[in-house]
Amino acid sequence: xxxxxxxxxxxxxAAIVTGLLAQKVCMPADLSCLGxxxxxxxxxxxxxxxxxAASSQDLLADAEIVVIAFKPQxxxxxxxxLATLTAGxxxxxxxxxxxxxxxxxxxxxxxxxxxxxxxxxSAIGAGMTGWCSLSPLDSADRATVLTLLRAxxxxxxxxxxxxxxxxxxxxxxxxxxxxxxxxxxxxxxxAGLDRDTAQMLAVQTLLGSSRLMAxxxxxxxxxxxxxxxxxxxTFAGLKRLEAHHFRAIIAETVQAAKTRAEELAQG
Numbered sequence: 001x002x003x004x005x006x007x008x009x010x011x012x013x014a015a016i017v018t019g020l021l022a023q024k025v026c027m028p029a030d031l032s033c034l035g036x037x038x039x040x041x042x043x044x045x046x047x048x049x050x051x052x053a054a055s056s057q058d059l060l061a062d063a064e065i066v067v068i069a070f071k072p073q074x075x076x077x078x079x080x081x082l083a084t085l086t087a088g089x090x091x092x093x094x095x096x097x098x099x100x101x102x103x104x105x106x107x108x109x110x111x112x113x114x115x116x117x118x119x120x121x122s123a124i125g126a127g128m129t130g131w132c133s134l135s136p137l138d139s140a141d142r143a144t145v146l147t148l149l150r151a152x153x154x155x156x157x158x159x160x161x162x163x164x165x166x167x168x169x170x171x172x173x174x175x176x177x178x179x180x181x182x183x184x185x186x187x188x189x190x191a192g193l194d195r196d197t198a199q200m201l202a203v204q205t206l207l208g209s210s211r212l213m214a215x216x217x218x219x220x221x222x223x224x225x226x227x228x229x230x231x232x233x234t235f236a237g238l239k240r241l242e243a244h245h246f247r248a249i250i251a252e253t254v255q256a257a258k259t260r261a262e263e264l265a266q267g
Contacts, residue, residue: 001026001147005063006033008070009041012094015122016067017048019151034059036070060085065144068093075106086110090141094118097264100134100160112137114145117167118152120174127153130166164265168257176253181206
């Protein structure tokens with residue numbers, strides 16, 4: 001793996017660094033980072049042993065891969081010297097709502113630019129990342145991108161025109177799952193369970209159901225039907241979901257997230 005430099009050292013940078021080291025894709029000496037005014041870079045280097053660079057020039061001197069991982073709003077005010085310092089390097093962005101066109105304007109001499117949309121389960125190596133590139137990747141750069149993204153979970157290459165839709169499903173999706181889990185917990189409390197028991201039941205039910213879908217590859221509707229007896233308890237619950245247009249609510253939720261992502265990308 002070529003040497004990788006991280007501009008920004010927050011949660012997503014930490015997730016990628018941790019994944020790469022855990023899978024022994026890289027050694028700490030292969031990775032370096034540069035943070036902003038906060039202490040995130042110091043924490044990351046102390047925790048992982050990667051190098052803390054003294055400046056942009058120091059960070060990028062021998063790096064082949066540059067991961068852009070600062071806050072998205074900072075793209076408009078980055079050090080102008082980065083346009084030159086990233087010349088000939090592969091730039092990989094994890095910035096939400098920053099298009100390839102905007103990234104290309106900021107890093108015009110990069111040999112290629114990859115836009116990614118990871119999600120928060122990346123922090124435990126269970127992420128889902130959609131990605132696209134400015135131009136087709138050569139075999140070496142493609143291998144690097146896949147290795148890096150697979151260190152934090154699964155990845156899928158999609159057209160940039162679909163990134164906002166992906167954001168609505170997998171980027172924002174964890175928050176929707178957390179909200180459903182909280183609702184299931186509170187429903188358990190309302191039904192007579194104590195809160196700790198309801199929390200455990202809700203979390204384990206989500207975890208087990210997700211693993212069952214993932215490990216069997218079975219369509220969720222098929223698994224739903226397998227646990228639904230005619231006019232039984234599950235049937236009664238599903239009828240309430242149907243009566244309150246559960247699927248339509250989820251569709252509207254994802255569409256709202258997608259629409260906002262499109263607005264941010266144009267801003």
